[in-house]
Amino acid sequence: MKLQLISFPLCPFVQRSVITLKHKGAPFELTFIQDLENPPAWFAKASPLGKVPVLLVHGKAPEPVAVFESAVINEYIDETIGTPLHSSDPLQKALERAWIEYGSELLGMQYGIYTAESRANLDSAKNELFAALARVEKVVSSGPYFRGSEFSLVDSTFAPLFMRLFLFKELANDEHWEGMPKLRAWGEALLKLPEVKDSVIPEFEARMRSFVQGLGGVLGKSVS
Ligand SMILES: N[C@@H](CCC(=O)N[C@@H](CS)C(=O)NCC(=O)O)C(=O)O
Structure with a gap:
């Protein structure tokens, strides 16, 4: 196969x-x-x-x-393939599937940040995403991964979101992170993993910046 x-x-x-x-x-x-x-x-x-x-x-x-x-x-x-990442406990599995769905919504919110055409719209898009992330802060383990010591499908789902959040200074340095220490540590742990580092094309950062610039929003204008 x-x-x-x-x-x-x-x-x-x-x-x-x-x-x-x-x-x-x-x-x-x-x-x-x-x-x-x-x-x-x-x-x-x-x-x-x-x-x-x-x-x-x-x-x-x-x-x-x-x-x-x-x-x-x-x-x-x-x-x-290999050892299952999903929990064998149906309730835990259901919860993790639910947070995976939630993670997809967050990617949509992140796109709203890229396309915001005024400072006010950008601030409101950022507030929406960080408010949604604050809910994840309440459920994420104290590390290194979502569930604790074991990597799960929630981790592979959220890693691309963190990679993009940490790429843009305006988002990476946002003051909302101060209230979300577990979330930040989770994101940083994920981005250190080889399977996460190697999951994008080599020119990812430059292409991502020029993609966001090409969208013409306020965030793109602040990207060098
Ligand atoms: N729910 C889908 C979303 C996939 C998705 O939106 N992919 C985008 C690229 S990142 C796409 O193919 N867009 C093309 C289109 O919408 O026509 C999934 O989780 O696979």
Whole structure:
């Protein structure tokens, strides 16, 4: 069985699956779609919503099976490769799935920060995201990972968010962090992991900065 992950260079959702695959030490091939607005026909066929990630599972059948949605891809990887990261306790598993869903909402809020067109809108977008993060501060363990000493799928889900938050000085140095010491320590621990460091393209930081500048919002104007 060969695994082929369909990616877009800066996508945080794809990054979650790359982290999970790398954490598991699973071999996989990464295929980039460079223009998501004009994707190749095979991609439109494989991805019902036209979104990445898609995991193509090449098995015995002539055509690969296309699994879509990052959270579902991660659970498939978790169930089929190595030691399970999801808890075997149904209640703990349900809670972790819920925080994974929550993490996806936070990525949407982060995008609102990139696109805010005035200082007032940027401040309000930042306040919204940090208020949402404050709820995570209440449930995250005292470290190093979300659940405690064991890495879980919540960790692969949140690492791309932290990577982007710490990239922009305005967000990394925001005063809200002072009230969220566990969250900050969690993010810093995640970003030290090799599977997280190696989950992006080598020119990630420069491309991310120029992507945000290209969006034309206030944050992009403050990025050098
Ligand atoms: N819920 C999806 C979200 C994936 C997503 O939004 N991917 C973006 C790139 S980061 C995408 O493919 N956008 C293309 C589009 O919306 O047409 C997941 O978790 O996999």
